[in-house]
Amino acid sequence: MSIGRVNRTKGIALAAITSTAVAAGVILIQGAADADPTPSLADAKKQVAELQHQAETAGESANELRGQISASQSRVKALQTAIAKQQGQVDAVKRQIGSLAVAGYQTSGISTTAQLLLSTNPDQFLSQASTAQAFAGQQNSALRRYQLAQGKLTDLQASEQTELGALQAVQAKQNGFVGQLNANLDKAQKVLDKLSAADRKRIEEENAKEAANARKQRPTRDSTRTSDNKSIPNIPASGRGAIAINAALSQLGDPYVWGAAGPNSYDCSGLTMYAWGKAGVSLSHSSKAQTGEGRQVSRSELMPGDLIFYYSPVSHVALYLGNGRIVHAPRPGKSVEIAPMDEMPINSMVRPG
Numbered sequence: 001m002s003i004g005r006v007n008r009t010k011g012i013a014l015a016a017i018t019s020t021a022v023a024a025g026v027i028l029i030q031g032a033a034d035a036d037p038t039p040s041l042a043d044a045k046k047q048v049a050e051l052q053h054q055a056e057t058a059g060e061s062a063n064e065l066r067g068q069i070s071a072s073q074s075r076v077k078a079l080q081t082a083i084a085k086q087q088g089q090v091d092a093v094k095r096q097i098g099s100l101a102v103a104g105y106q107t108s109g110i111s112t113t114a115q116l117l118l119s120t121n122p123d124q125f126l127s128q129a130s131t132a133q134a135f136a137g138q139q140n141s142a143l144r145r146y147q148l149a150q151g152k153l154t155d156l157q158a159s160e161q162t163e164l165g166a167l168q169a170v171q172a173k174q175n176g177f178v179g180q181l182n183a184n185l186d187k188a189q190k191v192l193d194k195l196s197a198a199d200r201k202r203i204e205e206e207n208a209k210e211a212a213n214a215r216k217q218r219p220t221r222d223s224t225r226t227s228d229n230k231s232i233p234n235i236p237a238s239g240r241g242a243i244a245i246n247a248a249l250s251q252l253g254d255p256y257v258w259g260a261a262g263p264n265s266y267d268c269s270g271l272t273m274y275a276w277g278k279a280g281v282s283l284s285h286s287s288k289a290q291t292g293e294g295r296q297v298s299r300s301e302l303m304p305g306d307l308i309f310y311y312s313p314v315s316h317v318a319l320y321l322g323n324g325r326i327v328h329a330p331r332p333g334k335s336v337e338i339a340p341m342d343e344m345p346i347n348s349m350v351r352p353g
Helices: 003-034 041-064 066-106 112-118 122-193 197-216 239-249 268-278
Strands: 294-296 307-310 316-322 325-328 337-340 346-352
Touching: 041 066, 041 122, 041 197, 041 268, 066 122, 122 197, 197 337, 239 268, 239 316, 239 325, 268 316, 268 325
Parallel strands: none
Antiparallel strands: 294 346, 307 316, 307 346, 316 325, 325 337
């Protein structure tokens, strides 16, 4: 082999080796770039809190559809009751028509003229013929009633199908929000999974400690405030507002669970609905709906028990305690707690009842 050919062969081999090395380096660099870095504990907490807030927002959007679903279900039930009743009327008219048809067939063997000629008592026959005409009139009347009854039944059935379609559409929309909620919670869990076992345990212990401390702040069984509880403002509340506050404070430390309204877990609007329910005031299980279930008040007018709504559009609600404090179910992963009223952007304030 000539020296030139050997050099060319070496050059080709070197180029191949170099290309392979470069390609491998690109893959390693790309892989390193694609790999998500492990976040710091502080960054992980921040990311998880934001994802949990997004989950709560989706949950409250799903809650907002509860009223529509309930109303639609009631309309479907009413239509189904009306359909069953109308079907009974249709069946009754059908039975009457059947009876009339059988009776008519039994008397229609020969013509009316022949019956008159063969009759031994023409006067009696003419009387019977008059009865037969009346009988025929009954048949026509029954047929008209059947047509009307069947038409009404068909209209009711069409209305039921329309309402069922609307109900299914709203339920599908709610399921979409629930899917968003779960997707955000899954993302939050993935952030936590990137942390070390020690950091994850630290977060779990912090959450458990917060819940335990919150439970210690609950009112006593006679609904009085604990004397050593400095987190609860010592502001006298009266009437239904006082009942709502004590009901909410009695749930301190209970976990946030979307869609829950007691007795052992709550979401934000579930807690306010539960608390004011104890005071005899019915609220919807939706923070947005609750904005219209009372009298709007200003910040200077706030009284213990009033509802404070957060974010725009509204996606969170809390009960005002006084002295700039609230009690609320914060978000997934947290428990019912007392917090500063201004830790979230306030949207509006309402006094229920």
